[in-house]
Amino acid sequence: xxxxxxxxxxxxxxxxxxxxRMARSARxxxxxxTLLCAIQYGNAQNTPLLSGGVGFFTSTNGGxxxxxxxxxxxxxxxxxxxxxxxxxxxxxxxxxxxxxxxSGYDHNHFIGLAYLEGxxxxxxxxxxxxxxxxxxxxxxxxxxxxxxxxxxxxxPLISSLGTMSTGTGVGGMLRGSAISRPKYSFDYATWFxxxxxxxxxxxxxxxxxxxxxxxxxxxxEIGLSYGxxxxxxxxxxxxxxxxxxxxxxxxxxxxxxxxxxxxxxxxIEADYRTQAFGGLDSWVGRFEPVFRMQQTFRRxxxxxxxxxxxxxxxxxxxxxxxxxxxxxxxxxxxxQFSSSGxxxxxETGIVYRFLFPAWKGKSQ
Amino acid sequence: xxxxxxxxxTIVLSVVFAPLSAALRAQSPAAPQTAHAAKKQTVxxxxxxxxxxxxxxxxxxxxxxxxxxxxxxxxxxxxxxxHHMRVRASLSQHDQQELxxxxxx
Numbered sequence: 040x041x042x043x044x045x046x047x048x049x050x051x052x053x054x055x056x057x058x059x060r061m062a063r064s065a066r067x068x069x070x071x072x073t074l075l076c077a078i079q080y081g082n083a084q085n086t087p088l089l090s091g092g093v094g095f096f097t098s099t100n101g102g103x104x105x106x107x108x109x110x111x112x113x114x115x116x117x118x119x120x121x122x123x124x125x126x127x128x129x130x131x132x133x134x135x136x137x138x139x140x141x142s143g144y145d146h147n148h149f150i151g152l153a154y155l156e157g158x159x160x161x162x163x164x165x166x167x168x169x170x171x172x173x174x175x176x177x178x179x180x181x182x183x184x185x186x187x188x189x190x191x192x193x194x195p196l197i198s199s200l201g202t203m204s205t206g207t208g209v210g211g212m213l214r215g216s217a218i219s220r221p222k223y224s225f226d227y228a229t230w231f232x233x234x235x236x237x238x239x240x241x242x243x244x245x246x247x248x249x250x251x252x253x254x255x256x257x258x259x260e261i262g263l264s265y266g267x268x269x270x271x272x273x274x275x276x277x278x279x280x281x282x283x284x285x286x287x288x289x290x291x292x293x294x295x296x297x298x299x300x301x302x303x304x305x306x307i308e309a310d311y312r313t314q315a316f317g318g319l320d321s322w323v324g325r326f327e328p329v330f331r332m333q334q335t336f337r338r339x340x341x342x343x344x345x346x347x348x349x350x351x352x353x354x355x356x357x358x359x360x361x362x363x364x365x366x367x368x369x370x371x372x373x374x375q376f377s378s379s380g381x382x383x384x385x386e387t388g389i390v391y392r393f394l395f396p397a398w399k400g401k402s403q
Numbered sequence: 404x405x406x407x408x409x410x411x412x413t414i415v416l417s418v419v420f421a422p423l424s425a426a427l428r429a430q431s432p433a434a435p436q437t438a439h440a441a442k443k444q445t446v447x448x449x450x451x452x453x454x455x456x457x458x459x460x461x462x463x464x465x466x467x468x469x470x471x472x473x474x475x476x477x478x479x480x481x482x483x484x485x486h487h488m489r490v491r492a493s494l495s496q497h498d499q500q501e502l503x504x505x506x507x508x
Binding site: 084085086087088115116117123125158160162163164166168181182183185187188214215216219221226227228251253255258260282284291361363364365392394395396 | 460464467468469470471473474476477478479480481482483484486487489490491493494495496497498503507
């Protein structure tokens with residue numbers, strides 16, 4: 040399953056195509072548009088932007104291929120110099136083979152908001168976030184879920200750990216850069232989410248904190264995360280991530296470990312682009328081999344965290360190609376091992392990233 | 404493929420990757436800028452900036468950690484992008500201002 044579909048399913052129950060739900064989404068869009076029209080700008084550089092990705096993905100598992108066209112627009116609109124409204128939506132259609140020996144394909148779709156938040160820059164080091172936000176546990180949920188960023192179509196197996204199964208919180212967050220120096224920087228994010236059963240803004244009562252230490256000279260980032268579920272069985276989640284991007288190379292190493300009440304796991308991902316054959320924009324330099332190793336371990340058999348029910352190992356071998364004009368081709372082969380059966384997963388996709396002003400603004 | 408071979412392959416790849424990148428780095432000492440800075444040039448190739456500029460450093464150290472730079476964008480949204488990245492990348496106000504100055508010298 041693709042990572043955006045995973046996020047979509049994590050965020051809220053599968054939405055079947057009903058007129059009323061579509062109408063609700065349309066009302067949200069109309070509200071956002073009205074709000075946008077009311078915005079006054081501080082200067083010409085602050086025109087609202089429309090960004091995002093358009094993609095088409097395929098995934099083959101056990102001889103069954105699913106096809107997923109999707110679009111994920113992102114809107115960011117500043118109001119003055121201290122306030123920013125931003126939101127990302129997910130629209131996808133999923134075509135999959137009919138089961139039970141029937142021929143042909145069936146389909147479902149998902150339309151929803153990944154997040155809708157207001158950001159207020161309170162001080163040089165504190166930003167107040169309110170609304171529906173992506174839970175900042177580890178790195179994957181906040182940084183790598185956009186389809187124009189992720190190197191693999193499928194997210195890590197542990198992506199649901201620490202994100203309270205919805206991936207989003209409804210409430211408030213304080214975040215920012217506590218210290219920023221040329222040799223080191225330290226940033227933080229701490230949040231509280233209320234319980235919400237709203238279809239668009241589903242969340243659980245919880246709180247958490249994430250801290251990052253970044254060492255620019257060695258391009259090394261180390262972060263710690265903690266989250267606590269405050270409804271039902273109160274559970275703790277712990278996370279740690281290490282990212283390393285050696286200077287003067289196009290090599291990146293990302294890794295993350297997460298531990299929940301019922302399971303734990305890790306992933307390590309490496310990607311590389313060579314400059315040795317005419318630079319990154321040569322036809323060779325545009326290739327990007329990617330490798331990811333991941334393992335999950337059950338601590339008990341209670342199913343509540345979205346991880347496999349048995350210990351699982353998985354290796355993902357990817358080869359991406361960075362075309363001109365913000366377009367990427369993603370391909371990967373994954374081999375998954377577990378006591379419930381081994382699997383081969385083949386995935387392909389193409390993503391175009393767009394980024395432009397939401398409308399024509401004044402020139403400076 | 405068994406789990407044993409998978410684990411061995413992972414270790415071999417990990418061991419090979421780092422020296423490989425170091426070797427390629429050593430082969431191209433004349434490369435004037437970092438890989439992602441080179442990509443960044445496509446964003447701001449119409450603009451001039453001085454080497455060592457703090458905004459450039461902030462761009463290289465923060466933006467490319469997560470994503471490749473987009474191939475150009477309108478200067479009318481540069482302020483909005485920097486606002487957005489201040490939240491997403493947890494930049495300080497100073498970093499935000501330097502980054503904006505770099506994108507719009």
